[in-house]
Amino acid sequence: MVAVALAGGLFTAASGCAAEPPSPRERLIQDxxxxxxxxxxxxxxxxxxxxxxxxxxxxxxxxxxxxxxTPADSGWKDGVDGRTLTRDLAACNGPIAPSPTG
Structure with a gap:
């Protein structure tokens, strides 16, 4: 009887836990x-x-x-280097895996 009560208590505690909300990164990926x-x-x-x-x-x-x-300003963090930002975004547009033909 004690084992059944403990198991029931653990099940109730575990089922009462809410799933964690998606991270901002996960939400942004889905968007x-x-x-x-x-x-x-x-x-x-x-x-x-x-x-x-x-x-x-x-x-x-x-x-x-x-x-x-639309954000009221540019939306970028202060001090962001435009060339670095452009380079990083452009890297996402190209092939992620190297081409087999070079």
Whole structure:
């Protein structure tokens, strides 16, 4: 009887735990996958874009964009180097795996 009560208590405790909400990165990946301009992107390319946005964009700007709104300013974090940002975003557009033909 004690074992049944303990097992029942553990089951109740475990089933009462809520699943963790998706991280901002996971939410952004899912959002990007719904955008028509990224429909031909591989999962790796979408993940690459999400990582660049997380690295360079302000969190509040990402939230606004996922809501279909436009940030009041550029949306990029202060001090972001435009060349580095452009390079990192451009790297996501190219092939992720090296071409077998070089």
């Amino acid at each position: 990007l996958k719904t955008e028509p301009q990224f429909k031909d992107y591989s999962d790796k390319q979408v993940e690459c874009l999400a990582d660049a946005y997380i690295k360079y964009a302000k969190p509040e700007a990402i939230e606004l964009i996922m809501q279909g709104k």
